[in-house]
Amino acid sequence: MPQKRVIMPIDLNTKVSALPRQPGVYIHRDVNGKPLYIGKAKNLRSRVRSYFQESRPLDGRLGVMVRKVADVDVIVTHTEAEALILENNLIKELRPRYNINLRDDKSYPYVCIKNERFPRVFPTRKIVNDGSKYFGPYTSVKNLRIVLDTIRSLFKLRTCSLNLRQDSIEEGKFSTCLEYHIDNCAGPCVGYQSEESYMNVIAQVEQLLNGKTKALRSLLEEEMHDQADSMNFEAAADLRDRINALEKYSRRQRIVSNDFEDRDVFAISVNAENKIGCGTVFQVREGVVVGRQRKYLRGLQDRPLPMIMQAWVERYYSEATFFPDEILLADPLEDEEPLLDFLRQKKGRTPAIKIPVRGDKAALVRMVSMNARVQLDEYLLEIEKEKEARIPYALKSLQADLRLRSLPKRMECFDISHLAGTGTVASCVVFENGLPKKSEYRTYNIRTVEDGKPDDFQSMKEAVTRRYRRVLENNGPWPELVVIDGGKGQLSSAVEALKEVGAYGQFQVIGLAKRLEEVFFPFDSDSVIIPKTSAALQILQRIRNEAHRFAVTSQRKQRKKKTLTSELTSIDGVGEKTARKLMKHFGSVRRIKNADLAALADAVGDRLGTRVYSYFNEAAD
Numbered sequence: 001m002p003q004k005r006v007i008m009p010i011d012l013n014t015k016v017s018a019l020p021r022q023p024g025v026y027i028h029r030d031v032n033g034k035p036l037y038i039g040k041a042k043n044l045r046s047r048v049r050s051y052f053q054e055s056r057p058l059d060g061r062l063g064v065m066v067r068k069v070a071d072v073d074v075i076v077t078h079t080e081a082e083a084l085i086l087e088n089n090l091i092k093e094l095r096p097r098y099n100i101n102l103r104d105d106k107s108y109p110y111v112c113i114k115n116e117r118f119p120r121v122f123p124t125r126k127i128v129n130d131g132s133k134y135f136g137p138y139t140s141v142k143n144l145r146i147v148l149d150t151i152r153s154l155f156k157l158r159t160c161s162l163n164l165r166q167d168s169i170e171e172g173k174f175s176t177c178l179e180y181h182i183d184n185c186a187g188p189c190v191g192y193q194s195e196e197s198y199m200n201v202i203a204q205v206e207q208l209l210n211g212k213t214k215a216l217r218s219l220l221e222e223e224m225h226d227q228a229d230s231m232n233f234e235a236a237a238d239l240r241d242r243i244n245a246l247e248k249y250s251r252r253q254r255i256v257s258n259d260f261e262d263r264d265v266f267a268i269s270v271n272a273e274n275k276i277g278c279g280t281v282f283q284v285r286e287g288v289v290v291g292r293q294r295k296y297l298r299g300l301q302d303r304p305l306p307m308i309m310q311a312w313v314e315r316y317y318s319e320a321t322f323f324p325d326e327i328l329l330a331d332p333l334e335d336e337e338p339l340l341d342f343l344r345q346k347k348g349r350t351p352a353i354k355i356p357v358r359g360d361k362a363a364l365v366r367m368v369s370m371n372a373r374v375q376l377d378e379y380l381l382e383i384e385k386e387k388e389a390r391i392p393y394a395l396k397s398l399q400a401d402l403r404l405r406s407l408p409k410r411m412e413c414f415d416i417s418h419l420a421g422t423g424t425v426a427s428c429v430v431f432e433n434g435l436p437k438k439s440e441y442r443t444y445n446i447r448t449v450e451d452g453k454p455d456d457f458q459s460m461k462e463a464v465t466r467r468y469r470r471v472l473e474n475n476g477p478w479p480e481l482v483v484i485d486g487g488k489g490q491l492s493s494a495v496e497a498l499k500e501v502g503a504y505g506q507f508q509v510i511g512l513a514k515r516l517e518e519v520f521f522p523f524d525s526d527s528v529i530i531p532k533t534s535a536a537l538q539i540l541q542r543i544r545n546e547a548h549r550f551a552v553t554s555q556r557k558q559r560k561k562k563t564l565t566s567e568l569t570s571i572d573g574v575g576e577k578t579a580r581k582l583m584k585h586f587g588s589v590r591r592i593k594n595a596d597l598a599a600l601a602d603a604v605g606d607r608l609g610t611r612v613y614s615y616f617n618e619a620a621d
Helices: 010-017 044-050 060-068 080-094 141-154 166-170 195-209 213-229 233-251 305-319 337-347 359-390 393-402 456-474 488-501 535-569 576-586 589-594 597-604 606-620
Strands: 024-029 035-041 071-076 101-103 110-113 121-124 133-135 263-271 276-285 288-298 326-329 352-354 410-419 422-432 442-445 481-485 508-513 518-520
Touching (some): 010 044, 010 071, 024 044, 024 080, 035 044, 035 060, 044 071, 080 305, 121 141, 133 195, 141 195, 141 233, 195 213, 213 233, 263 359, 276 305, 305 326, 305 337, 326 359, 393 535, 410 456, 410 535, 422 456, 442 456, 456 488, 481 488, 488 508, 535 576, 576 589, 576 597, 589 606
Parallel strands (some): 263 326, 410 481
Antiparallel strands (some): 024 071, 110 121, 110 133, 263 276, 276 288
């Protein structure tokens, strides 16, 4: 259902009304100035105002975001294309909570053509904005190595890091190295290769990196024939070997279409339960798949597929170095115009965006969609494995030693504490993944046992009853294991309580007897002895000791509180309620004794204040 709109503060409402009608980027901020959401717009005023209009339904996530908006910043751009680039850069820099988060989950390598005289070609994981060209990213290091090996076998490029200034070359400051002598470099450092010739080779490298193997092969074959006609048979043989290497590289690529078009094919797979998606793109050049890329998408709660696809495609092209003639999509975009405007500026003409439903192109889209699903499943499996790896060994050992049905990720333990049968208190402590979760600790002042007549069995029954009656009402959270500090008697009382409230069978319950560290199961007369060196016994002892500590601490606090208030309640007319009020106001009995009449009267009234003042001052006399 659409979220209820918030009434904007007058200053924000005025600000939105005064926004320009130009394209740009807007940033929603909270009361602390923290970015909540970043978006782009063709018309900033209309777009930002639409978030606060009841006529435009919002998904649940954006509805929550709108209620937090306290301010809006805008950055005006000349075109929507500029806004697209700026939006992506700001999202990556600021990481606002309510934007779709695209993650690689690792740093993928690129092939870099360095911006320098006689450019080097090398792999890198770091992109530097220095005018260099980057091709990729490559999701497989193996595929990257194949590309680099092919480049080295096809082209004679320098690998040194010398600063090859023209004056340094002319002055003879450099000498040929081993790479030149084994025919891997043409020797530009000593003037054996001109810059023009070297840059022609770099242009061919770019063709290969862009998947233009057919055009590159035609170029090399033409040059080979020219060399053969000129009787330069050694150069022609070298070109023949390079063509063979290119042919070997081309055979590694899978042909997916016979029209030899350049196209990118996008698909998305989303797991609604985990709110995670995987965006996949196949790069098809001259009819063959030359590469693929994926990104994992988070923060997809209630987001429609067109919005997710828009974010994925726009992010991809904001980082791309090659722009195809055709874009195939498995799902439509939310708005094609900003992307088309951006591609038109980058490519010089508008590429076709299609969602094929039949034929070879539709089959290609289905193949990419299937890959997206497989990659997402693998990613979710990796996440589960990581979670399992983080589970302490002690829990796995405990599950095995006690033959539990499920891993005891959440454990609860009960203990009873009293002083000679008075002031009985029960404690319940909670451990999650082997660690205490103190925010969920609870104490229970026992009401069904008469003071001075200790009854640990009845005390345990009351505590367990109150605990799991509330858990039932709230429908959880349920533990996998409950530990009762004590032997058969305490365990039987806990089981009886669980049956009465209807919670028995929801989890495994055991008793832990302290004398021999025996573990008892319901309705089983024989105990289980866990080895003293076992990690399972150590974690049971830890949660039992924590429950005992918490119970004793709570009981002492209660006893101390009663001791402090008992002197006050001995004053005529002062009951427990007034005593608590005085203790809350002054903090201690000593401060009450030292208080003047006006302060006491201010706390509990003139009549009672006078009695308290008289009691302590007469006693002092």
